[in-house]
Amino acid sequence: MLEINNLHVKLADEDRAILNGLTLNVKRGEVHAIMGPNGSGKSTLSYVLAGREGYEVTDGSVTFKGEDLLELAPDQRAAKGLFLAFQYPIEIPGVATMQFLKVALNSQRKARGEKELTTPEFMKLVKDRAQKLDISQDMLKRPVNVGFSGGEKKRAEILQMAVLEPSLCILDETDSGLDIDALRVVADGVNALRSPDRAMVVITHYQRLLDYIVPDHVHVLSQGRIVKSGGKELALELEAKGYAEFTKEAA
Ligand code: ADP
Ligand code: MG
Ligand code: MG
Numbered sequence: 001m002l003e004i005n006n007l008h009v010k011l012a013d014e015d016r017a018i019l020n021g022l023t024l025n026v027k028r029g030e031v032h033a034i035m036g037p038n039g040s041g042k043s044t045l046s047y048v049l050a051g052r053e054g055y056e057v058t059d060g061s062v063t064f065k066g067e068d069l070l071e072l073a074p075d076q077r078a079a080k081g082l083f084l085a086f087q088y089p090i091e092i093p094g095v096a097t098m099q100f101l102k103v104a105l106n107s108q109r110k111a112r113g114e115k116e117l118t119t120p121e122f123m124k125l126v127k128d129r130a131q132k133l134d135i136s137q138d139m140l141k142r143p144v145n146v147g148f149s150g151g152e153k154k155r156a157e158i159l160q161m162a163v164l165e166p167s168l169c170i171l172d173e174t175d176s177g178l179d180i181d182a183l184r185v186v187a188d189g190v191n192a193l194r195s196p197d198r199a200m201v202v203i204t205h206y207q208r209l210l211d212y213i214v215p216d217h218v219h220v221l222s223q224g225r226i227v228k229s230g231g232k233e234l235a236l237e238l239e240a241k242g243y244a245e246f247t248k249e250a251a
Helices: 042-050 074-079 097-111 119-132 137-141 150-164 180-192 233-241 244-250
Strands: 002-011 017-026 031-035 055-064 082-085 092-096 168-172 199-204 217-222 225-230
Touching: 002 042, 017 031, 017 042, 017 055, 017 225, 031 233, 042 055, 042 074, 042 082, 042 168, 042 199, 074 082, 074 097, 082 150, 092 097, 097 119, 097 137, 097 150, 119 137, 119 150, 137 150, 150 180, 168 180, 217 233, 217 244, 225 233, 225 244, 233 244
Parallel strands: 031 199, 031 217, 082 168, 168 199
Antiparallel strands: 002 017, 002 055, 217 225
């Protein structure tokens, strides 16, 4: 599904390397966790995958479903099934969550050459998904993220995922200071959307999230490279030892 090979990334306007030879292979159906200390490059990785400006790939490759991801525009990546959830979701005053989701879904369907959903078709879909995720109809009418609590923002994000049905979800939950309720929302949502056809990459600073989302693979990122990979037990080892030990080994 996703093959990252020897990825080197620097800031576009500065000679400062952030990712230094990152290699990661994510297969269909797998859940990977990427953990690492602050400043190790976790968010940069998700931004580069999303196609955000300000970063320059100086070496390496990223293949998504057999295609060169780095050659695709951000909306083409999304239409191909890449979904990125960020730490700081944007607020869109004046646009109801339901309307936003409809435009997002239909623009992706259009890009894929699929028929756009009519309003009744879309309403049926979104109500079904919201119900399954225990999301109130009331929230769908409110403007996107405006005045949403941390937990509500997470619910909106998970609902967006459930409506768009991406094949690869990347969630950057680092430093977001999720309270226990928001953490459960993310975890329950991610677990509900796990499927043999869908892969997930959960980026997190905290081991706690992985008590609820049990990953198949755990990777430690340090100074822009994956310095250790293992199974779910690696997250517990990290919790017990801290990052310092792994960072030292890598150096
Ligand atoms: P993490 O998410 O693991 O905390 P980041 O990817 O946010 O790490 O940052 C990695 C390093 O790159 C940090 O030293 C950070 O200051 C730097 N960095 C990332 N993006 C930028 C930017 N746009 N401008 C300046 N420095 C940046
Ligand atoms: Mg950080
Ligand atoms: Mg970060």
